Amino acid sequence: MAPQPLPLSRLLLVIFLAAGSTTGTAESAGGEEVSILLELKNSFAIPPTNINQFSSWSPSAASPCNFSGVTCDAANSVSAINLAGLGISGAIPFSSICRLPSLTKLSLGSNNLSGELASDLRNCTNLQHLDLAFNSLSGEVPDLSPLSGLRILNLTQNSFSGKFPWNSLSNLIALESLSLGDNSYDPSPFPMEVTKLTNLYWLYLSVCNLHGKIPPEIGNLTGLIDLELADNFLSGEIPPNITNLHNLWQLELYNNSLTGNFPEGFGNLANLTFLDTSMNQLTGNLSELRLLNKLVSLQLFYNDFSGEVPPEFGNFKSLVNLSLYNNRLSGTLPPKLGSWSEFNYIDVSTNFFTGPIPPDMCRMGTMKKLLLLENQFSGEIPASYASCSSLTRFRINNNSLSGVVPVGIWALPNVNIIDLQINRFEGPITKEISMAGSLSQLYLANNQFSGDLPPEISEATALVTIDVSSNQLSGEIPTSIGKLKNLSSLYLDNNQLSGQIPDAIGSCSRLSSLSLFGNSLSGPIPASIGFLPSLNSLNLARNQLSGEIPVSFTSLKLSSLDLSNNRLAGKVPASLSIDAYNNSYAGNSGLCADHVSFLRQCSSPDGGGSSNLRTTLIVIVVVIALALAGSGLFIFIRRRRSASTGELRRLSPKDSWDLKSFRVLSFDEQEIINSIKRENIIGKGGSGDVYRVVLSSGTAVAVKHICNSTYVSDRRDGQSTIALLSGGKSSVRSREFDAEVRTLSSIRHLNIVKLFCSITSEDSSLLVYEYLPNGSLWDRLHSAAGKKLVALDWGTRYEIAVGAARGLEYLHHGCDRPVLHRDVKSSNILLDKDLRPRIADFGLAKILHSAPPAHRDATTQVLIPGTYGYIAPEYAYTWKVNEKSDVYSFGVVLMELVTGRMPVEKEYGEDKDIVRWVAGRIRSRESVMGLVDGRITAAAERERAVNVLRIAILCTAGIPAMRPSMRAVVYMLQEAAGTHCAAVAAVADGKQGPQIEPLVD
Structure with missing residues (x-):
């Protein structure tokens, strides 16, 4: 008999009862999840500054879906927990968390969580996203194979140790992002299991203690956008198969022991934007990089690259950072280098570059660091850099540059170091230096600068170091120098300065090194120098200074002192009459000291003194000789006695000391x-x-x-x-x-x-x-x-x-x-x-x-x-x-x-x-x-x-x-x-x- 349809009244009753039953079940589930989340909260220590983040976590809540950091699915069940960056500490209670049946995302990164990863984590089988990065978790990472649905796994920068369970990754075939770096795992070869995760678009294995070669199978991960293997112990060549990664946006291989050239076809990585292979042993030229015109940052320093920079680099319209220092590169830099974008910095120091400095790297007014040290650049400083107000570091020392420094260079408002040493610059240091409000280090040594040291230099009050030694400066040291209260080192040696040393130099209260040797300074040494509380090194040699050594010098605690080859006279203070300063006073015939062998005596003995002194010395020598003979016999007898008894001999006042x-x-x-x-x-x-x-x-x-x-x-x-x-x-x-x-x-x-x-x-x-x-x-x-x-x-x-x-x-x-x-x-x-x-x-x-x-x-x-x-x-x-x-x-x-x-x-x-x-x-x-x-x-x-x-x-x-x-x-x-x-x-x-x-x- 066919079933009969229910009467409408009964049908409505069934629907009502069913709805009531469903609501009751949801409420029951919601209450249980509230309890689980409150257990989670109570297991953590929450800093007072973030306690308000949990104000919505109320025990009276019927559902956790309104808790901050909690997301629910369509069935009002907890699907995601995000408590990242709240400074919470304590251990993670996976035994509670994994009771949430619908949980697919757990993000607890950037906190202070500690303890080990409990094996209960294996019960979170629905997890698709697990982020525990930047914590203090320790111990070994457990087998993760039960978490087969994981798409994102981030354990970066914890204190994990021991052997990482690479085999468990074989079951995580859905992984799209894998970040395990910055941990202290046991040494291991590159894990071949990773090369089978063909869904990966993000792979971060830096600082994982990986050894050996990068396998060619890395080329199987064609979906990779980011590949970071830096700070490991990888060796051998970059595998040619890496050129299969056409989607690669960032490649970080720095600080390994990689050798060889960039593989042929490397230039086909047309999407590469950030490339860092610095601190390796790579060789060859840079020709394979000439087609990477999307590069924003290129870091190749500390390798053994040679040859020229490809001219195509001058057309890289996105390039912002370029570091090529400490290689064997040569030739000229492309003239248009850095002129297309908001260029930030260039460092090509310690190479063999020649030719002029590219003129337009600060065209957009954003360049901060110009570092061209230790090359063979020639020509003048381009005038364009005189208006580059964004510059903070301008270092071009040890080149073959020449000409007059553009006036605006002295006045750059944000530059904290100007380093022009060991070149052929000439002309004056101009008064515009008064506008260099951030300048702390000025290095101009070994050039041909001439004219006066401008008094306006005292307006650059941030100066800590001034080194203009070995130039052709003339005139007097400006008295305004005393305004430089932060000055620690002042080197004016080997110039043609004249006049007196200004007394105001004693106002430079932080001065620790003062070198004025090799000038034509005259007059007395200012007593104020003796009151400099931090002075450690003082060199006034090879001048025409006269008068006495100031008594105030007795309070100085100098590690280095040189007053030689002047016209000083009088008595050397007793505290300075020590063997450590043997050569400090040579060439000052007017100086004397008592009881010091390297200077003439200040007072001569009377007429019979010389004879009496000789007699006294003879008596002393005889007495000492007898004493030595007696003490030698005594020591010999005592050693025989000590040797026979095996005792440790104590020091005796009767020894010859x-x-x-x-x-x-x-x-x-x-x-x-x-x-x-x-x-x-x-x-x-x-x-x-x-x-x-x-x-x-x-x-x-x-x-x-x-x-x-x-x-x-x-x-x-x-x-x-x-x-x-x-x-x-x-x-x-x-x-x-x-x-x-x-x-x-x-x-x-x-x-x-x-x-x-x-x-x-x-x-x-x-x-x-x-x-x-x-x-x-x-x-x-x-x-x-x-x-x-x-x-x-x-x-x-x-x-x-x-x-x-x-x-x-x-x-x-x-x-x-x-x-x-x-x-x-x-x-x-x-x-x-x-x-x-x-x-x-x-x-x-x-x-x-x-x-x-x-x-x-x-x-x-x-x-x-x-x-x-x-x-x-x-x-x-x-x-x-x-x-x-x-x-x-x-x-x-x-x-x-x-x-x-x-x-x-x-x-x-x-x-x-x-x-x-x-x-x-x-x-x-x-x-x-x-x-x-x-x-x-x-x-x-x-x-x-x-x-x-x-x-x-x-x-x-x-x-x-x-x-x-x-x-x-x-x-x-x-x-x-x-x-x-x-x-x-x-x-x-x-x-x-x-x-x-x-x-x-």
Whole structure:
């Protein structure tokens, strides 16, 4: 029997009941999802500034669809959660999140989330979009194969480690965007599973510890728009199949070990807009790039390219940034280069370019940086740049340029560095320089500039450095120079200046280096110079200065002083009559000093004095000879006795000791020797035990005791200085002692520890230093005792950084010959009572001078110069160190100051240190700020810390030549005191490698 239709009344009742049943189910589901989301919220710590973002998350809500950051589907079920960038912290409760049955998108990026990725994530099987980037998630990434619907996966910049489950990607065939970079995975070859994900349009695998070659199968990913494989260990050639990626918009391969040429057909990548293959070992010419006319940014620096820049580059109408520095390129630059678009910067430094400077790169008025250093450019500066008011850096030093500098160059309002050194420029420095309101560094040395130094230069009040040495300037030094309150370095040497040194120069209160030698200056030395509080280096030699050395000079703490070849007369102040200034007074016949061998005596002995003196000397010599003979016999007997008993011989006042003083002393050797007792030891290490000695005057000094025996190692403060001992009983201790004495005895610098004297005997050596009561920087940052003290605020950390940098700058640039420290680390930066820094421990500095690796043998000790975590990477394959090795180590110290972390920590992963850890976490402004030590809380101070972090990254560049000099580091640190310097953007945009401008000195 056929079913009968329901009566209308019953049909309406059924429909009503069904609707009621459905509504009840939806309400029940909505309530459950509200509970799940509230569990999610309660698991997070939300910063007060963003708590209002969750005001709509109410327990009384019937549905979560009105919660901020939550999206629902047509059935009013949660389909997407977006809580990115809210600063939330805590672990992610996937056990709750994956109970949302319709969830397809989860975006929690750019927060402070931590913990591991729980295996519960595998239950979120409907996920299509998972973004956990820029957090602090750690541990191994679990098997992701159950998430077969994923189209977007972003795990960039966390702290993941271990072996990445590349095999699980085989099941994620729907993936369109894959970003796994900036993590500390175990080393692996390029994952072939990725080359099978043919739906990919975005692939980011930078800083993934990838090794080996890029497989030719990369050409299978024809849909790729973005391919980033930078900062890995990839080698071999760029595979020819990469030319199949016709949709490619961005290609980033920088900082690998790629070799060979650009493959044939590379120019067919017609959509390529951003290309960066810098910091590799690529060769050949650039002809394959001539058809890439959509390029906006081209970064090829630090390779081995040769040949000419294709003329087609002059027709690239979108080109904004061009970096070709440190290659072997030659020929002329295309005349129309950079003239079509809003050109930003060009850097072609350190090549072999010739011909004129292209005239129209600032045609649109947007150019900021013109960097053509160290080439063979010729001709004049194009007049067009005189009106390029956007310029901030104008550096064309070390070329063959000539002519008169266009007047407008001096008046550029935003330029902070004008560097025209080592060219053939002539004509005057014009008064228009008064309008250069942002100019901080003016380098004009080694040209043919003439005329006066204009008084209007004093209106450029931002000036920190003026170097116009080795020119043909004449006239007097303007008295207005005293208005430059920020001036740190003034070099006017080797000119034709005359007249007196203006007294007003003493108003330049920040002046640390003053060099006026090789002029025709006359008259007295102004006493005001002696009151300059920061003056470190003073050279007034080869002038016609007369009168006495001002008494005020006794308050100066100079590392370098030269007053030679003048017409000075009178008595040299006692504090300046020291061996360190042996050659500082030569050629001044009127000068005298008491008790100093290199100057005539101020007072002559009476008639019988000479005979009496000779008699006295003879008696002294006889007494000393007898004493030496007796003490030698005593030492021999005592050594025999000590050897037979096996006891450690203590220092004895009866030994024959030789004291050499390097400063005015208020104690004698006996007072020091009597205090070398076990209870006075304050430090132990391979380079010698250190004692704290309180003198009878109440002053404390530090004494390092070095026995002339075999060196093994130095392990202190959780660090290990590396020593390789190859046998034999060499006099390494003696060499170390001699090295430290030679290095420190002639140094006078506020930021280098003072050496008062050395006291030596046949088998023991003592070095007496100033005592610094606050220990080392390592102690204050990392030791348990240090952490119990008041935390170092950013202002103090910054001053420590600047002071230590100045000390190293002096060692590298202020001595007759550069002094390499070779063991720069935070435990060798000591702090005085006001927490001002002193560079210390120069024992390792000269060991390799005595026994370089090339001359080691069975009886020679070889010391690897440095300490784990601080050693520059190139030492592993060059066995050589230079100034840039110290710069690298100092960069590590800067990272310690900014992050509060140690150079080596377990969290960094195997074979990793703070340098790679920092590099692996810099991809956004939020992540950069997350690197700053949590004990630095003020927002402005955290900004300044980021500025210093950028400098640290420059210092720790993998290629030594990319690192700045210490002189440049000091300047950059001074510049970084502000909160808006360009350094912030350079780090925060995540392009710390290719965006860094070279600092060539």
